[in-house]
Structure formats: structure tokens, C-alpha cells
Amino acid sequence: MDVILVDEHDNPVGTMGKMEVHEKALLHRAFSIFIFNSKGEMLLQKRAAGKYHSAGLWTNTCCSHPKPGEDTATAASKRLQEEMGFNTPISKAFSFVYKAPFDNGLTEHEFDHVFIGSFNGLIEPDPHEVSDYCYQSMETVKTNVQSHPDHFTEWFKIALPKVEAFLLEQGRPVDII
Numbered sequence: 632m633d634v635i636l637v638d639e640h641d642n643p644v645g646t647m648g649k650m651e652v653h654e655k656a657l658l659h660r661a662f663s664i665f666i667f668n669s670k671g672e673m674l675l676q677k678r679a680a681g682k683y684h685s686a687g688l689w690t691n692t693c694c695s696h697p698k699p700g701e702d703t704a705t706a707a708s709k710r711l712q713e714e715m716g717f718n719t720p721i722s723k724a725f726s727f728v729y730k731a732p733f734d735n736g737l738t739e740h741e742f743d744h745v746f747i748g749s750f751n752g753l754i755e756p757d758p759h760e761v762s763d764y765c766y767q768s769m770e771t772v773k774t775n776v777q778s779h780p781d782h783f784t785e786w787f788k789i790a791l792p793k794v795e796a797f798l799l800e801q802g803r804p805v806d807i808i
Contacts, residue, residue, distance in 0.1 A: 634696040635660040639728065641742045646699045653684070656730065656738035659696065662707045663786065664721060664746045665794050666692040672766035674750070676715065678784070679762045684733045687762065689775075690784040694743075703744050715764070716755030721748035724797045731785035745790060747797075769795060 633646040637660050652659050666674040674692045678685055693714045697706035704723065712718050724747045730740040756764055767775070776783050776791060 632696070633699050635699055637742050639742075641726065649696065650683070650737075653737040653739065656732070656740045658728070658740045658742060660703065660744070661696050661739075661741040662694060662703055662710075662744040662746060663691050663790055664693040664707055664711055664748065665724075665790075666711075666715075666719065666721075666748050666750050668749065668751050668766050670766070670768075672768050673772055674715075674754070674766050675764060675772065676756065676761045677763040679758065679760050681759065684735060684737050684739070685784045688784045689782055690787040691790065694786065704746070707744070707746050714757055714760045716757070717750060717752055719748045719750040719752075721746040725793065727790070727793060729786060729789050731789075733785075739786060741786070743786060743790070745794065745797075747794070 632649050634649050634652050635643050636645040636647055636652070637658055638644050641660065647657065668674065675689050676692060677689050678687060680686050693711045695706070695710040697703045707721060708718065711721070724745045726742060726744050728742050730738065732738045754764060772791065776788055780788060
């Protein structure tokens with residue numbers, strides 16, 4: 632699969648295979664989705680054991696890369712259905728850039744578009760992508776990240792305080808979305 636290479640302003644500058652991009656640590660477009668239930672609990676997923684990096688770690692509801700020529704919001708909605716087995720309206724919250732090297736020699740260097748939504752229905756994750764999932768309160772998530780940071784993906788640890796700040800700025804209590 633090819634991903635979209637971008638500059639620091641998210642302007643496309645080319646495309647390249649996903650593995651090569653991660654081997655060369657090149658900046659590319661990505662998205663992360665954070666879903667909350669009506670209790671304000673965050674839906675977390677545990678990445679499947681077969682993932683090429685961060686396997687078996689807990690993270691946000693869904694994340695991936697739009698394909699070349701694909702709208703980021705459209706790609707995010709499509710991937711949410713593929714990975715977690717449900718559709719729900721999502722809205723763009725913010726973007727951020729991060730760079731995180733992994734022990735296997737790969738590096739994530741992403742311009743990450745963050746989307747937020749709510750959902751209370753049936754979840755049917757793809758077992759090739761997700762090995763487990765749960766809803767947790769924001770306080771529980773923060774406590775778990777602090778006490779066991781090695782159980783969570785790097786991008787999730789970076790995005791979590793940004794999501795919390797965004798929700799508070801929007802006047803949405805973190806515990807009631």
C-alpha cells in the first residue's frame with residue numbers, strides 16, 4: 632500500500648510504499664480516531680499480534696493512512712468500519728506531527744489528523760487488526776498510561792493529552808461527550 636508523503640504543512644509531496652516510508656522515517660499523512668460512548672468512556676483497541684509494529688499494544692479506537700487521492704475524513708470513516716466493524720459520524724478535531732522510532736528499526740513520522748465521535752452499538756473488530764477492545768473512563772486511561780506506558784502505542788501517549796485539551800476547549804466535559 633502506498634501512503635501520502637507530506638511537508639510540515641500537510642501538503643502532498645509524493646507517494647511511497649508504507650514499509651519504505653517507515654524504514655526511511657519520512658513524514659506522511661495519517662489519521663487517528665477516538666470514539667467515546669454516552670458515558671464519556673473512550674473506546675480503546677489492542678493491536679493484533681501480527682501487526683508490523685506496536686503489536687499487542689493498546690491504542691485509540693482506530694488509526695491508519697489515507698491512500699493517495701483519498702480524502703482523509705472519508706478514509707477514516709472507511710477504516711473505522713473495516714477495523715472495528717461499525718460506522719458512526721466523526722468530526723475533525725485537530726492535527727499534530729510526531730516522530731517515534733521503534734525497536735524493529737521502523738519509525739512513525741506522521742502528520743496525524745485526529746477525528747472524534749461517539750458510538751454505543753455493537754462492535755465487531757477485524758481479528759487481523761484488533762485482538763481486544765474496551766471502553767474506559769478518561770481518568771482510568773490516563774492512570775494506566777502513567778503506570779504502564781509500555782502497554783500503549785507511542786502516538787496514543789502523545790495524542791491523549793491533546794484530545795483531552797481539545798474536549799475541554801470545546802466545553803465538552805471529558806467524562807460526558
